[in-house]
C-alpha cells in the first residue's frame with residue numbers, strides 16, 4: 028500500500044487517494060508559487076505536468092470540477108503564473124477546509140473569463156440561509172456523450188428547493204470502470220444514478236483497478252454489454268460500498284428491471300424520460316433515511332419539552348445542579364442539554380432498552396441495516412456485557428465451546444455463568460514480544476475433528492474468536508466458518524469484534540468481518556460453488572470421512588449447502604472505533620435459527636441489562652450509526668492511511684528507526700499463515716496486497732500498530748507512562764517490550780506529526796545520553812535492551828483441567844467443567860493459599876499433589892488468563908509468574924500467594940455435576 032508522495036499521483040493509489048489528493052494539490056501550489064516567483068520555463072512545465080496528473084483524478088470529484096480545472100489549465104497555458112498560483116491556492120484551501128460545501132464563492136473562478144454563472148451551483152447561492160445543510164455528491168453513470176454532461180448537471184441543480192434538507196452536486200462518468208473508480212476515490216459520493224447502456228472500460232489506464240474489481244464483480248463482467256451490465260454494476264457498487272443508494276434509469280421495460288431479484292438492492296428504477304424531480308426527491312429521501320437518528324432526534328425533542336418530573340433521577344432537568352450552591356460547576360461543565368435529556372422514564376418516546384417497541388427499536392433496525400446484520404441490539408455496558416448476553420443466550424450447561432484462551436475475560440466469565448465447557452485453543456505465540464496472534468485454522472479443525480472422533484460433536488455449540496485481536500491479527504473469517512461448518516454444519520460463531528466494528532466500512536476488511544463473511548457464505552449457499560466443490564471433496568475423502576484422516580486438516584473443506592445453518596454473531600465496542608460514548612456496544616446477529624433462541628436471547632438481555640440504561644449512550648449509538656453510514660468510508664480509509672503513514676515514517680526515519688520499530692506483517696504473522704508471502708503493509712506490490720487481504724489466513728489491521736520500544740531501553744509500561752506524562756500522548760496497551768498505538772476515525776495528520784516529533788525527541792535524548800555517558804552508559808543501555816528484547820519469559824500454554832473437573836479423564840479432548848471449579852472456590856474450606864516463591868510450590872510441582880488454580884489469574888500485560896479455575900498449574904506457569912514484572916495481576920494477591928483448590932476438596936468433596944443438556 029504505497030503512500031509515496033508521488034507527484035504523478037497514479038490513480039491506483041486507491042486507499043491513499045484522499046490524503047494523496049491533498050498532497051498533490053500542495054505540490055501544485057508549490058510549483059505554481061515557484062513559477063510565479065521565477066517566471067522560469069522549467070517551473071512552468073512542472074506546473075503543467077502536475078496539472079495533467081491532477082486533472083485525471085479530479086474527474087471523480089464535483090469540486091473544483093471540470094470547468095475550474097479547465098480554468099486553471101488555461102491560466103497555465105496562457106503564462107498567467109500569478110493567476111494560476113492564486114487560483115490553485117484558493118482551490119486547495121477550499122478542498123482542505125471543505126468550505127465549498129457551504130460557500131458558493133468557492134465555486135467561482137475570478138481569474139477567468141468563463142461564465143461564472145455556469146460554475147456556481149445555484150443551491151449554494153445563499154438561498155438556504157444560515158441553516159447548515161449537509162453536502163454530498165451523486166455519481167451519475169451514463170452513456171451520454173461527455174459534451175452533454177454539463178447540461179445534465181445544470182438540469183439537476185435547477186431542481187433544488189429552499190426546503191431541501193441536503194445539497195448535492197453531480198459527478199458524471201461514462202463507464203462501469205469509471206463508476207468503480209468514482210465510488211472508491213470519492214468518499215463524498217452517497218448515491219449513484221445509472222443510466223442504462225454505459226460501456227465497461229475506463230478511459231483511464233489503471234492496472235490495479237482491474238485486479239481490485241475482480242474481487243467485486245461477477246466473472247465476465249468486462250464482456251457484458253448493454254442492459255446486462257447494469258446488474259453487474261449494482262453488485263460491484265454494493266460490494267464496494269454497501270451504504271450507497273442506487274437508482275437506475277432506463278428506457279426499456281423498467282417494470283421488469285424493478286422485479287429483477289438481482290436488482291433488489293436498487294432503491295428505485297425510473298423510466299428515463301420521466302420527471303427528474305422524482306429522482307431528485309428520491310435521492311434526498313434516501314439520504315434522509317440514513318441521516319435520521321430516531322432515538323437521538325427524539326431525545327433532542329424530548330429535552331425541549333417543559334417536563335415536570337416526579338420520578339427518581341434528580342439530575343433530570345438539572346434543577347438540583349444549576350440551583351445548587353456547591354455543584355453548579357458540574358452543570359456548567361457538562362452543559363444544560365445533558366440534564367434536559369435525562370430521564371428515568373420510558374415515556375415521551377424514550378422507549379425501553381429491555382423491550383424496545385419505539386425509537387430504540389427503529390434505531391436498532393437501522394443499525395442492523397448499516398452493519399449488514401439481520402438484527403442489532405444496543406448494549407450500554409460495553410462489549411464485556413454484550414459477550415455475556417450472547418453466551419448466556421446461546422450456551423446451555425454442558426455445551427462445549429471452542430475458544431481462544433487469549434480472548435477477553437468477559438468470555439471466560441460468560442462461560443462460567445453459562446456452565447459451558449471450554450476447549451481452550453492456543454493462538455500462535457509471538458514469544459519475543461510476549462503476545463499471542465490468532466488461532467490457526469488447522470488448530471481449530473483439529474479440535475473439532477478430535478471432538479467428532481470422541482463422539483462429542485453434538486455437544487459442540489460454538490466457536491468463539493477475537494477478530495481482530497487486540498494486536499490487530501485479522502482472521503480469514505469466511506474460510507474459518509466454511510471449514511468449521513463442513514465438519515459441524517450447525518456450529519454457532521461468536522466473533523468478538525470489539526476493536527473491529529469500523530471494518531464494516533472498509534472495502535478491504537468488510538469480508539473479514541463476521542457480518543461480511545456471513546453474507547458471502549449465504550450468497551455461496553444460494554449459488555452453485557459449494558455443490559461442485561463438495562462433489563470434488565467427496566470424491567477425494569469420501570462423504571463421511573474418518574475424523575482422523577489428516578487430509579481433512581490439509582485440504583480446504585467445503586460445507587454442505589443442504590445442511591448448513593448460518594448462525595453468526597458479532598459483538599463490537601462501538602465506543603472503541605466509532606463516535607459512541609464509552610460503554611456503547613452492539614450485538615449483531617445473522618442467525619437463520621434466531622427464532623429458536625429468541626426467548627433465551629431476551630432472557631439474557633434481561634439478565635445483564637440495567638433497568639436504568641444511560642440514554643446518552645443509546646443516543647450516541649444511534650448517531651454513531653448515522654455517521655458511519657454517511658462518512659464511515661471516508662473516515663475509515665483516512666484512519667488506515669494515517670496508520671500506514673506512521674508505519675512508513677517510523678520504520679524509515681534514520682534516527683527514530685535506530686531505536687523504535689513498528690512491527691510489520693512479516694513479524695506479526697508467521698509465513699505459513701501468509702500464503703501470498705506478503706511481508707509488509709507498506710508494500711507497493713498492490714496486487715499481492717489485495718490478494719493477501721482476500722485469501723491469506725491472517726492479515727493485519729493496519730490501524731493497530733505495535734511499536735517496539737524495548738530496543739530503546741524502555742519496557743512497555745514505562746514507555747506508556749513517559750508518553751502520557753511528558754508528551755500528552757495516550758496509547759492503548761503494552762507488552763514487555765512494546766506498546767500498541769491505534770489510529771481511529773478521530774485522528775489527523777497533526778497527531779501523526781506530533782507522534783513523530785516525540786519519537787525524534789526521545790531518540791535524540793537517548794543519543795545524547797549515550798554520548799555523554801561514554802562506554803559505561805552504552806554497555807548499560809545494551810544490557811537493558813538485551814534484557815527486554817531477549818530475556819523474555821516463555822508464555823505458558825493452557826495445561827489441562829484437573830481430572831476432578833473432567834467427565835472422562837481419559838478423553839483426548841480437553842473440555843472441562845470450569846463452572847464447578849469456580850464455585851468450589853466459594854467454599855473457603857476448599858481453598859488454600861501458597862506463596863509464589865515458596866518451596867512448597869516447587870515441592871508440589873515435583874511430587875504432587877497437583878496445584879490446581881481456584882480462580883482466574885490475569886496479568887496485565889499480557890492480559891490473558893494464565894490460570895483458570897480448575898486448571899492444573901505447571902512449572903512453566905510458575906516460572907512465567909515468577910518472572911512477571913507487572914504490577915497489575917487480577918486474581919492474585921502477592922501477600923497471600925496463589926489461591927488453589929485444596930487437594931482434599933478435590934478428592935473428598937463431590938463436585939456438583941451439571942447435567943449435559
Ligand SMILES: Cc1ncc(COP(=O)(O)O)c(C=O)c1O
Pocket residue numbers: 408409410411412434435437493497523525526600610612
Ligand atoms: C477483545 C475484547 N473484547 C471485549 C472487550 C470489552 O469491551 P468493553 O470495554 O466495551 O466492555 C475488550 C476490551 O478491551 C476487548 O479487548
